[in-house]
Structure formats: C-alpha cells, structure tokens
Amino acid sequence: MELIELKTKKEITQAFAVVNELRTQLDLNKYLELVTEAMETDNYHMYGMVEEDEIVAVAGFKPMITLYYGRFVWVNDLVVTSEKRNNGYGEMMLHFVEQWAAQNKYDHVALSSGLDKPEAHRFYEQKMDYDKASYVFLKTNV
Template sequence: MSPILTASTDSDILKCRRAVQALRPLLTNEAYEIAIRKTLADNRLMIFAEENNEAAAIAVFETGYNLFRGKYIYIDDLSTLPEYRGKGYAGKLLDWIFDFARKENYDQIHLDSGVSESRTDAHRLYLNKRFEVASLHFTAKL
C-alpha cells in the first residue's frame, strides 16, 4: 500500500476526483476543481493513498478551534473507490489523521456519518478506530 500523500498540486487534485465523486456523485467533472479549491481554501486538507496513478481513497478534513471542541479536526469526507474497499485504505487514512492530530496537539477528531444499511462497514471502521457515537446531528436547509 502506498504512503499517504497531501493533495497540493493540480495533478494531485485531479488524481482524487474519482474517489471524491464515489462519495459525492452529484459533484460533476465540470464543478469538481472549483469545488475542491473552495473547500481546500477554507482551512481544509485533502490526503490520499495513490494506486495506479489515481487516489484509491481520500480524506478531506478541516482544522479549527471552538469553545465546545477546543482544538479539533473534523473529517468532512472519507471515501474509497469501490474496487479498493475492504483493503485497509480508509483505516490507513484515519491512522494518518490520528497521528497528525497527536503531533499537532489537537484535542478531538470529529466526523458525521449518514445512517443507512449501506453505511454499516463505515460505522464498523469508525467504532474499531475508537470513535464514539456522541450526539445527534440536526440540519435545517435554507
């Protein structure tokens, strides 16, 4: 398995497109680059594991500080291409984030995950990585 890389160049960002779209299928090829650049400009990083000159899996996370969480990381996106699922890529990305958080003295790592039968494997991974179900997340669309 390849090392974890930070997507920082145009080439890296393009390598990650299919893995991002596996989680965000409404993100068209035409909208992808603008959306990723806006996302990364908002205090976020995208990391990936590369196989065959593309990202087998990606994670996008923000860093910040607030009164509730202290110094935190929030994982926005964690996605693995279907042909690489079940091979440890997402776990390796999470391990990288945990190592980064420890080195940079973050207090907490957060993520939200949709609830459906198709998310069972993801939830199993999060629980195995010692995440706790800590709250309900409410949303009001405007």
C-alpha cells in the same frame, strides 16, 4: 503505496473519481470549485493514498476550534474506492489524520457519517474505536 497531500489542480482532479463515490451529487467543476475554496478559506487539507500511480483512497479534513470539542480536526471526506475497500486503506487514512491532529496539537478527531451507511458506522465504532457523540442536523434552502 504512498500517501501524498493533494495540492495541485491535477492531483485534486485525479482524486475526483474516488471522492465521487462518496459525494455523488458533485460534478467535476463543482468539486474543483469547492475543494479550491475550502483550501483557500477554510484550511482544508486533502490527502490521497496512491497505489501503482492510482489514487485509491482520499481523506479531506480541516482543523477547527469550537467550544464543544475545543481544538479538533473535522474529517469532511473519507473514502476508499469500491474496488479497494476492506484492505485497510480507510484505517490507514484515518490513523494518518489522527497522527496529523496529534502532531499539530489538536485534541480530537471528529466526523459525521450518513444515516444510510451502517457499514461505515461499524467501521468507526468497532474498528477505529470512535464514540457516537451526537447527531448532525441539516436545514437546506435557507
């Protein structure tokens, strides 16, 4: 098992099948467009857990600074392929993000999780010891 930063178009494309399990609204072209733009303009980082030459988990995150959290890392995407869930990959990926944050002098790691994902909420709160800090509100079509 190996953790690699996904930087090339080929590597990012290989991660699409895993990411698409979480981001089902994206087709490959829109995914590539958004990842590329986020990397170029928003300091977005994407890492993949590789097992037997196959990406089985992906974490995408970006460092940020706000008045609310101060210096922190926002986890945009964290997904383990359905066949590999409950094997510790999500925990390893999130621990990696936490280590990355600490090594780069960020004080917190934050993320949001959809209201329809109670199993993910249990994972973050009970297994990973994250606090439920806020609600995220969204307004579309503005």
